[in-house]
Amino acid sequence: AQKVTQAQTEISVVEKEDVTLDCVYETRDTTYYLFWYKQPPSGELVFLIRRNSFDEQNEISGRYSWNFQKSTSSFNFTITASQVVDSAVYFCALRRTSGSRLTFGEGTQLTVNP
Amino acid sequence: AAGVIQSPRHLIKEKRETATLKCYPIPRHDTVYWYQQGPGQDPQFLISFYEKMQSDKGSIPDRFSAQQFSDYHSELNMSSLELGDSALYFCASSAQGISRANTIYFGEGSWLTVV
Numbered sequence: 001a002q003k004v005t006q007a008q009t010e011i012s013v014v015e016k017e018d019v020t021l022d023c024v025y026e027t028r029d030t031t032y033y034l035f036w037y038k039q040p041p042s043g044e045l046v047f048l049i050r051r052n053s054f055d056e057q058n059e060i061s062g063r064y065s066w067n068f069q070k071s072t073s074s075f076n077f078t079i080t081a082s083q084v085v086d087s088a089v090y091f092c093a094l095r096r097t098s099g100s101r102l103t104f105g106e107g108t109q110l111t112v113n114p
Numbered sequence: 115a116a117g118v119i120q121s122p123r124h125l126i127k128e129k130r131e132t133a134t135l136k137c138y139p140i141p142r143h144d145t146v147y148w149y150q151q152g153p154g155q156d157p158q159f160l161i162s163f164y165e166k167m168q169s170d171k172g173s174i175p176d177r178f179s180a181q182q183f184s185d186y187h188s189e190l191n192m193s194s195l196e197l198g199d200s201a202l203y204f205c206a207s208s209a210q211g212i213s214r215a216n217t218i219y220f221g222e223g224s225w226l227t228v229v
Contacts, residue, residue: 035217035218037220042222043202043222043223043225044220044221044222044223045157045204045206045220045223046220047217047218047219047220050217091156091157095218100145100147100162100164100169100170100208100210101147101159101162101170101172102147102157102159102218103159104156104157105156106155106156107156
């Protein structure tokens, strides 16, 4: 069975602060894929990143960066210099290569205050 | 770029009524997924179709059914609606191709309220 845990239910920061969202996963598969999605108040699910289990290189995209550590089964997401528009629920998700569904974590509600 | 299109965006139904949600996947995507997200919860997988055949089944109630048509669009039919069916329903699509781990892209969702 697969499981994704986002221990931080809610995080509140002030604009321009850096914030890290934690994601820990469990799987017996040796090959798998990890995702982050953003869900703003309007409700849509926006794809942010996909990471293959065999590629542990960290990635940076603008103010967003991701730290994948297979040894600790973690795939953390950092927003640098947060902005009010970053306020949303962020979901970490896991997908097996042999299957098709996404298993989501419980989500982290990020509130960035001006 | 074209995204996953869902309709209707908002739907209000009474208990015991029937509702149908429609989904048009991204062009050339061959797999469609349906997810249900209750208030304050993470999305829960309902069912998926690959090349018009059911490929995976999750926690979909027996009152619900779905299918994928020849033009790859999909419909989720929900009958005997209950108050607990009130949720945000997502359709998503991906292109399986050789790799089955391609990115799954979601539509904007259909808000169903059962009163």
